[in-house]
Amino acid sequence: MGPKTRILDATMLVFRRHGFRRSSIEQVAEAAGLTRQALYHHFESKEALFRAVIERVHESAIAAEETAVAAAETAGGDLGDILAAGMTARMSTMIGSLDGSPHLEELYSEHLVHARDLYQTYAARYAERMVATITRVVRKQQLALPQDLSPAEFARLVEMAMYAAKSQYPAMQPSDAFLKDMAIMVRTLCAGAKSKPLPKLQKPPVKKAAIPKRPTRRTSGGHL
Numbered sequence: 093m094g095p096k097t098r099i100l101d102a103t104m105l106v107f108r109r110h111g112f113r114r115s116s117i118e119q120v121a122e123a124a125g126l127t128r129q130a131l132y133h134h135f136e137s138k139e140a141l142f143r144a145v146i147e148r149v150h151e152s153a154i155a156a157e158e159t160a161v162a163a164a165e166t167a168g169g170d171l172g173d174i175l176a177a178g179m180t181a182r183m184s185t186m187i188g189s190l191d192g193s194p195h196l197e198e199l200y201s202e203h204l205v206h207a208r209d210l211y212q213t214y215a216a217r218y219a220e221r222m223v224a225t226i227t228r229v230v231r232k233q234q235l236a237l238p239q240d241l242s243p244a245e246f247a248r249l250v251e252m253a254m255y256a257a258k259s260q261y262p263a264m265q266p267s268d269a270f271l272k273d274m275a276i277m278v279r280t281l282c283a284g285a286k287s288k289p290l291p292k293l294q295k296p297p298v299k300k301a302a303i304p305k306r307p308t309r310r311t312s313g314g315h316l
Contacts, residue, residue, distance in 0.1 A: 096134055099124045100148055103141045104189065111195030112142060112202040143207045149189045150214040154221070157182040161225055171229050172282030175250060176275040178225065182218070183254070183274065187267045196263035222247040230285070238284030246281075253277040 093101075102123035106115045117138055121131040135141045160181035164174040190196055204211060226243040229235070237246050254274055261270040 099131060099134055100145055103145050107199060108190055108193040111198045139206050143210060146203050146207045146210055149186055153182045153185040154217065156185040171235060171285050172279035174229055175282060176278045179254060179278060180271050180275055183271060187264050196265065200263055219247060219251065222250065234288045235285045236288045250278055250281055253281055
């Protein structure tokens with residue numbers, strides 16, 4: 093394990109125990125088994141450490157989501173199964189990174205103060221991946237999204253469902269209830285996606301049989 097990985101492991105441990113405001117560089121250095129000067133060689137401040145662990149959590153969440161989506165697709169799941177699996181894996185990873193900490197709400201609020209740009213960057217990345225997943229599944233399973241929504245519009249509604257669930261569970265706790273309700277909301281939205289009707293076969297036009305022309309009788313000289 094390299095020193096940077098050891099520092100980030102120690103940083104997460106310290107933040108979980110003490111929250112952001114009561115944590116210090118000295119506590120992280122001690123937990124990592126390094127001197128303060130050695131830690132400063134890698135990170136210049138507590139805020140830089142905080143941003144680094146947030147980025148690490150998001151990268152882990154993206155990897156977990158991609159793995160869950162791929163597994164659900166391979167298993168032949170429908171759109172609701174696939175999206176619910178991906179979002180559950182994503183949020184479970186985020187929750188698990190801070191699970192058991194008494195400072196969850198503080199850490200979530202502080203990350204918007206010190207890493208709002210990271211939050212926006214990763215929100216865009218999550219959205220892009222969801223749009224790509226919806227587009228791929230809709231094409232593969234020949235689905236029509238409800239209300240003729242585009243994949244991007246539908247992805248936005250799915251993300252909104254997640255935030256609606258979060259509003260009912262401060263800091264996403266209790267996690268089991270939050271994840272269950274979020275998955276139900278996602279599947280409910282996806283229930284409106286229906287298989288596209290098969291195109292109607294056009295009957296070939298019936299050709300009318302040609303009626304032979306009757307020969308015209310001609311009179312000679314026009315006399316009786």
